[in-house]
Amino acid sequence: MISNTFGYVGRFAPSPSGPLHFGSLVAALGSYLQAKSQQGKWLVRMEDLDPPREMPGAADDILRTLEAYGLHWDGSVMYQSQRHQAYQAQIDQWLSEHQAYYCQCTRKQIKAAGGYYPGTCRDLHLPADGCAVRLKVDNPVTEFNDLLHGNISIPLALAQEDFIIHRRDGLFAYNLAVVLDDIEQGVTEVVRGADLIEPTGRQIDLYRQLGQPKVRYLHLPLAVTENGNKLSKQNHAPAIDKRAPKPTLLAAMDFLGLAPAPALQDASLTDILNWGVQNWQLDKLPKSTAITMPFKNDEL
Template identity: 50%
Template sequence: MEAKSENTIYRGRFAPSPTGPLHFGSLVTALGSYLDAKSNNGEWLVRIEDLDPPREVPGAARDVLVLLEKLGMEWDGEVVYQSQRHDFYRAALAKLKKQALIYPCFCSRKQVAASRLTGIDGPVYAGTCRSAPGKDQNSELQKRSAVRVKTDMLCLELTDRVQGFLSQCIGQDIGDFVLRRADGVFAYQLAVVVDDADQCVTHVVRGADLLDSTPRQIFLQQLLGYPVPAYMHLPLVTNQRGEKLSKQTFAAPVRHFDVLSQLMAALRFLGQNPPQGLLDSNLETFWQWAVLHWQTDSIPSSVASGKFTIK
């Protein structure tokens, strides 16, 4: 892999979950993040987000790395695995606890689902356990509780490089969200924020399905004193029924052969205009052309579904 530079201005990353083989939607994300980094003379990191063991497919992480190599995508530095970083997440929770910004939650899913408040992700947690100060003194109870962060009525704004101006009121639209589940699994929202900061990620390029998570992550970055990366959310790839490609929708995996035609299709999906003749070239020529001609202004935006105020 490429040698790590100490003076990189741009540092991006691709962070797949090992829940199955990469599909075309994953390829689009990998391609977009890779080209945005390389066209800016930056570094491109790979992080395996293996936070939730029951959802993992044995061997999937290895297969992802093998496929990236076959596609000609060279990553910088060592691959990072979230399953090996629990101490970092515990330290972040301890920092938030010291500031009295988190609290243990003992509510069941059924109790949360009964909330009369509805936000963009479903029922908004009513803050029931905020007013149970006696419980948080019992260490045994804490081990069996979830951990939530206090959001209050804060509203956050950001300008996404593809989606434009976005705003979200976290307290109203999300509520106090979980940072560690009752079974001890750390939440994605916490882990990704800690890892991006620790890896000095400056630019996040990912799918628009994570767009409504971004304000929560910026909120945590602010609480923890981390820098906020620049965000770019790429359009989602959907099937004929309008469903996001995923393992649940039986998305076909990216093939380990005929990789040029798949890369060309992903490049066109992102609004780029590669010449047909690239299909008769090799991977090195493809990447030289793709990096040199990468145009973020040509990437189509995705539909925000009324979840945000867009100007």
């Protein structure tokens, strides 16, 4: 168990692009159990950063689903759509310090250059019009420790790439927003799906550049279909049932290696979650980054 000297703060941060599916329930449940097993706080943040991909009403539906599954969060919900001023202020500071710069390169140009951004615009001092903003990476993060998977190596070409913090279309980049929000909320450990392993190095770099201590990371295995596709809203994963949550909650616990006893099928949601908190152990988690679901979508 990690020391709780300074207080454990975890979070679940869904994007409102659709209803919660089984894969997102696994992430929510894993982060909840990790936080509560250490007498910590569990926060919920709505990552409504990309309006074109959002589904009307999805944010509220996600919150109602969490409540239906007994996953009650601490404090108020943070919405990234209300944080634009904070993101822009940090970008403006880096631009004024010449730690960030405007870039006009397109994805097609970067692909033609080998797939990684080669720093083309770093010293061009371009104007803002039609440009993205990139952050200079002078000390690449080439590895980090994951609480489940151990040491994770990051390819050097990816690690040393100056990355986007404000997109050409005017939207703020995920990596910047998530780190500034985690700092603002006092998050001490990030528990999320293994599909987010790749950007972790960039996020650690942001902590460094902001002069903040980095957080700990735990990447949970992803639920995938029989053909290997990740359960996701983009892949039309079905919404989990708010009316009969117990079977799906127990299936998520089983997926996370807890092996709930058959007697729990007759227990209340509160008792099931309390059992999960008491029996949660990282060494029970499957070490795989992706696991085929032991049931079909229509069984959820």
